[in-house]
Structure formats: structure tokens, C-alpha cells
Amino acid sequence: MSSLTSNITSRNLTSPARPFRVTIVHPCVGRYPQMKRYIRTWQMEPLSAATVAALLPADVQRRFYDDRLEEIPFDEPTDLVAISVETYTARRAYQIASEYRRRGVPVVMGGFHATLCPDEVLRHCEAIVLGEAESLLPEMIDDFRARRNQIVYRSQGRPERTVGPDRSIFIGKKYLPIRLVEFARGCRFKCDFCAIQSFFDSTHSHRGIGDFVDEVKQIRSGRQLFFFIDDNLTSNLDAAKEMMRALIPLNIRWVSQTAINVAYDEEALCLMRQSGCQGVLVGFESLDPDGLRQMNKG
Numbered sequence: 001m002s003s004l005t006s007n008i009t010s011r012n013l014t015s016p017a018r019p020f021r022v023t024i025v026h027p028c029v030g031r032y033p034q035m036k037r038y039i040r041t042w043q044m045e046p047l048s049a050a051t052v053a054a055l056l057p058a059d060v061q062r063r064f065y066d067d068r069l070e071e072i073p074f075d076e077p078t079d080l081v082a083i084s085v086e087t088y089t090a091r092r093a094y095q096i097a098s099e100y101r102r103r104g105v106p107v108v109m110g111g112f113h114a115t116l117c118p119d120e121v122l123r124h125c126e127a128i129v130l131g132e133a134e135s136l137l138p139e140m141i142d143d144f145r146a147r148r149n150q151i152v153y154r155s156q157g158r159p160e161r162t163v164g165p166d167r168s169i170f171i172g173k174k175y176l177p178i179r180l181v182e183f184a185r186g187c188r189f190k191c192d193f194c195a196i197q198s199f200f201d202s203t204h205s206h207r208g209i210g211d212f213v214d215e216v217k218q219i220r221s222g223r224q225l226f227f228f229i230d231d232n233l234t235s236n237l238d239a240a241k242e243m244m245r246a247l248i249p250l251n252i253r254w255v256s257q258t259a260i261n262v263a264y265d266e267e268a269l270c271l272m273r274q275s276g277c278q279g280v281l282v283g284f285e286s287l288d289p290d291g292l293r294q295m296n297k298g
Contacts, residue, residue: 019059019060019061020059020060020061020079020080020141020144020145021060021061021063021077021078021079021080022056022060022061022062022063022078022079022080022081022082022141023063023064023065023076023078023080023081023082023100024049024052024053024062024063024064024065024081024082024083024169025064025065025067025072025081025082025083025096026046026048026049026064026065026066026067026068026083026084027067027083027085027089027092027093027096028041028067028068028089028092029041029088029089029092030089030091030092031092040068041068042176043068043069043174043175043176044175044176044178044180044227045167045170045175045178045179045180046066046084047165047180047181047182047229048084048111049064049066049084049169050165050166050167050169050170051133051134051163051165051166052082052084052133052137053165053166053168053169054163054164054165054166055133055134055137055138055163056137056138056141057138057141057142060141062166062169063076063078064169066173067092067096069173069174069175070173072096072099074099074100074103075103078100078105079105079106079144079145080105080106080107080108080141080144081096081097081100081105081106081107081108082107082108082109082110083096083097083107083108083109083110083111083125084109084110084111085109085110085111085112085113085114085121086111086112086113087112087113087117089113090113090117090120090121093109093113093124094124097109097124097125098124101124101125101126106125106126106127106144106149107124107125107126108125108126108127108128108129108140108144108149109121109124109125109127109128109129110128110129110130110133114128114129114130115129115130115131118130118152122151122152126149126151127140127144127149127150127151127152127153128151128152128153129153129155130152130153130154130155131154131155131156132155132185133155134155134163135155135156136153136154136155139153140153164211164215167219177224177225178224178225178226178227179219179220179221179224179225179226179227180226180227180229181212181215181216181219181226181227181228181229182207182228182229182230183206183207183212183228183230183233183240183243184205184206184207184230184231184233184235184236184239185205185206185230185231186205186231186232186235187231187232187235187259188232188235188236189232189235189259189296189297190296191285191296191297193285206236206239206243209239209242209243209246210246212243212246213243213246213247213250216247216250216252217250220250220252223251223252223253224252224253225253225254225255225278226252226253226254226255227254227255227256228254228255228256229256229257230256230257231257232257232258232259233256233257233258233280234258234259234261234262234268235259237261237262237265237268240262240268241267241268241271244268244271244272244274244275244277245271245275247275247276248271248274248275248276250276251276252275252276253276253278254275254276254277254278255277255278255279255280255281256277256280256281257280257281257282258280258281258282259282259283260282260284262280285297
């Protein structure tokens with residue numbers, strides 16, 4: 001590890017004459033052995049990558065590559081690589097990181113898997129981001145520019161989300177015609193099996209209604225379908241109702257994820273229909289009440 005770190009340090013001295021370069025990579029699930037073709041997944045816009053791009057300082061040169069759609073140019077010069085890691089993409093993320101690191105490029109990893117399995121992830125990168133990145137990225141970039149980066153950057157509390165995703169990084173890439181928007185993060189439930197409650201400590205926070213609606217207005221196109229990517233859209237049912245009321249005049253179509261508790265609220269169901277809901281994903285782990293209690297479901 002020490003020789004690798006030395007190689008990374010010596011080969012990535014950023015000249016004051018050019019901007020700092022950050023490459024954002026979204027890993028795919030993996031590749032079949034001995035084959036070029038990717039293991040296919042739903043090819044929707046990765047909102048986490050657009051959020052990272054938006055949080056980078058204005059003087060940073062940004063590049064984005066989606067491993068599901070295109071070959072990654074590992075030999076392209078860059079000063080830092082940022083990878084968001086999910087458990088199901090971890091193996092491929094480590095392969096990508098290895099390609100960059102053996103070329104002397106430092107790698108930082110964040111996301112759910114990095115936060116929940118930091119010791120494992122740290123074996124494959126120079127630094128990790130634990131928790132939400134909004135309050136950490138500018139500081140982290142400054143540290144890497146000065147070659148004094150920390151190994152762990154830990155988010156404290158729930159950051160304010162004042163910066164919207166930079167969707168310009170998606171231009172020219174062929175994604176499904178579904179627009180992803182985030183209203184809230186987290187879930188107030190404490191289901192034992194769920195990574196969401198571990199990552200967010202069973203808390204739930206939502207954006208301002210006006211800010212959310214403005215983003216929907218900005219990116220809507222005709223009757224295009226929206227996917228609200230919240231972990232549990234109705235975790236705060238009052239906020240969800242207010243949000244849906246604000247959506248009614250927009251005449252959009254949307255889908256999301258929710259808990260079954262919304263089925264017992266007639267007003268919420270009516271608002272879902274009126275605001276353009278086409279369907280929701282609901283988790284059914286068991287129909288046995290004892291089993292549900294054992295896993296703290298709901």
C-alpha cells in the first residue's frame with residue numbers, strides 16, 4: 001500500500017496553470033467473464049453522480065462516465081476519481097478503482113456501501129465519504145488539491161440540500177425516458193434488514209415543497225414519466241400530501257416507493273391519483289405478524 005500511495009502522490013501534482021480534474025464514475029453491476037457485454041440493469045440517470053457534479057467547486061474540471069453505457073477511458077488524465085458504491089456494484093467499483101490506482105490516480109468512494117462497510121471499501125481507495133456528501137465535498141476537493149487529504153470524511157447530521165443535481169453530465173448518453181427527482185431521504189421505520197435505516201439512523205428529511213416543484217417544472221417534457229426516488233415517499237405523510245397537492249396543476253405522471261401504511265389513508269390515495277401517480281413499489285417481506293415483529297417491520 002505504501003508504494004502505491006507514493007506512486008499516486010508523485011504522479012498527480014496539480015499545476016497552478018490548469019484546473020483540478022475530477023472524474024465521476026457510475027459502476028455497473030458487473031460483466032460476464034470473457035465478454036465485453038455488460039450485465040444489464042435499468043439504465044436510468046444516476047442522480048447521485050449528478051449531485052456530486054453539482055457539489056464540485058466551479059473551477060474544477062468535471063468528467064462523467066457511466067459504466068453501464070460506455071467504456072471508461074482509464075488512460076485519460078485526471079487528478080481524482082469519485083465513485084459511489086452500492087453493495088451490488090461493489091465488486092465492479094473495486095475493479096474500476098484498481099485500474100485508476102495502478103495508473104497513479106487517487107480514488108475516493110462514497111455511497112451506502114462505503115458508509116456501512118468502511119473497512120472493506122478503504123482497501124480499494126485513498127479516502128471514503130461516510131454519510132451524505134453535501135457538506136463534505138468542497139473541503140475534500142481542497143484537501144486533495146493540496147495533497148493533504150484525510151482518509152475518512154464523515155458527515156455530521158443532515159445537511160441542507162441547497163444545490164440541485166447537475167444533469168448536464170447526462171447529455172449525449174442514452175438513458176430510459178424517465179426523469180428522476182428526489183423529494184426526501186431516509187425513513188422513520190427501523191426494519192432490521194434495511195440499509196436505509198442504518199444509513200440515515202431511522203430519520204427522514206424532505207426538501208422544501210417549492211424547491212421540489214420548481215425542479216419538476218424545470219425538467220418536465222410533455223407527459224414524460226417521473227420517478228421520485230425517495231426511499232419511502234410517505235414516511236412523513238403530511239409532507240407527502242402537501243407535495244402531492246402542489247403537483248396536481250402540473251399534470252405529470254409519476255411512480256415512487258412507499259410503505260403499505262399509505263393504503264390506510266384515503267386522502268393520501270386520492271391525492272396520489274389526482275397528482276398523477278401511475279404506481280408505487282411496496283415491500284412485502286412477510287404476511288406473518290410474528291415474522292414482521294421479529295424484523296421490526298414498520
